[in-house]
Amino acid sequence: MTDLFDLTGKVAIVTGAARGIGQSIAIELARQGADVVVSDIIPEEGTIVQIKKLKRKAIYVKTDISKKKEVENLINETIKQFKKIDILVNNAGIYIAGNVSDFPEENWDKTMNINVKGPFLCSQAALKYMKKGASIINVSSVAGIEGSAGGAAYCASKGAIRLFTKALAAEVGALGIRVNSIHPGLIDTPMTTGLDKKMKDAMLSKFLLKRVGQPVDIAGPAVFLASDASAYMTGSEIVADGGWICAL
Numbered sequence: 001m002t003d004l005f006d007l008t009g010k011v012a013i014v015t016g017a018a019r020g021i022g023q024s025i026a027i028e029l030a031r032q033g034a035d036v037v038v039s040d041i042i043p044e045e046g047t048i049v050q051i052k053k054l055k056r057k058a059i060y061v062k063t064d065i066s067k068k069k070e071v072e073n074l075i076n077e078t079i080k081q082f083k084k085i086d087i088l089v090n091n092a093g094i095y096i097a098g099n100v101s102d103f104p105e106e107n108w109d110k111t112m113n114i115n116v117k118g119p120f121l122c123s124q125a126a127l128k129y130m131k132k133g134a135s136i137i138n139v140s141s142v143a144g145i146e147g148s149a150g151g152a153a154y155c156a157s158k159g160a161i162r163l164f165t166k167a168l169a170a171e172v173g174a175l176g177i178r179v180n181s182i183h184p185g186l187i188d189t190p191m192t193t194g195l196d197k198k199m200k201d202a203m204l205s206k207f208l209l210k211r212v213g214q215p216v217d218i219a220g221p222a223v224f225l226a227s228d229a230s231a232y233m234t235g236s237e238i239v240a241d242g243g244w245i246c247a248l
């Protein structure tokens, strides 16, 4: 029997892969055999070197996913280099905290442009080259399932991407292309290092596994959703939160 997790010969694009969860996803996809396009708005922080150590090919393409022209360039560069796209991980995202009462309109627009429009633009452009067996993975959040005070813009954007996943899955299912979402809980990345310690401790006390997640805890589900191990899953969501929202 073939290895269900084997990604040899596959080409993956991971957005926001310079650091954090995206970096770990890019490396773990490569470990299973994929060549990877590392995309981010900031310079990459060692992702390429680590992928090359695994004897896989990797290129970096600077991209602001909220800008259509830059997304088109990302896809064109991928095709120029690798000729096809098998896996797209819409991982790049931002979190801006704040209550609705005084939340600046520009922060709302920024959140929606990066967290919602970005995955839409990337999926639209990548789908032109995706064939039967391709997989799109959207990194949402537990904040796309449960609301929280001070997180309205982020929750709205992650809830949007959760249902974008299911709608797109319905659109492309007959083509044999799968679309699924991952919903991380609290993961130790640059996005969360600045969070208030008291708030983090209060969250941690509710996690069934009693630990904060690491980026690789999300890379595992991403490898699964990219591979044939999840061949019969589409429009689905995987919650990877150490047992947080199930016990709320």
Ligand SMILES: NC(=O)c1ccc[n+]([C@@H]2O[C@H](COP(=O)([O-])OP(=O)(O)OC[C@H]3O[C@@H](n4cnc5c(N)ncnc54)[C@H](O)[C@@H]3O)[C@@H](O)[C@H]2O)c1
Residues within 6 Å of the ligand: 015, 016, 017, 018, 019, 020, 021, 022, 039, 040, 041, 042, 063, 064, 065, 066, 091, 092, 093, 094, 095, 114, 139, 140, 141, 142, 183, 184, 185, 186, 187, 188, 189, 190, 191, 192
């Ligand atoms: N860390 C957590 O606790 C957590 C929890 C749930 C969901 N998530 C989601 O996981 C994903 C990755 O988050 P992370 O924790 O690794 O954060 P991070 O800030 O470490 O990484 C996010 C990456 O996205 C990039 N990015 C931001 N704006 C971009 C843009 N316009 N175009 C391209 N790239 C852009 C950043 O430069 C960065 O490298 C995000 O979608 C985030 O919302 C994170």
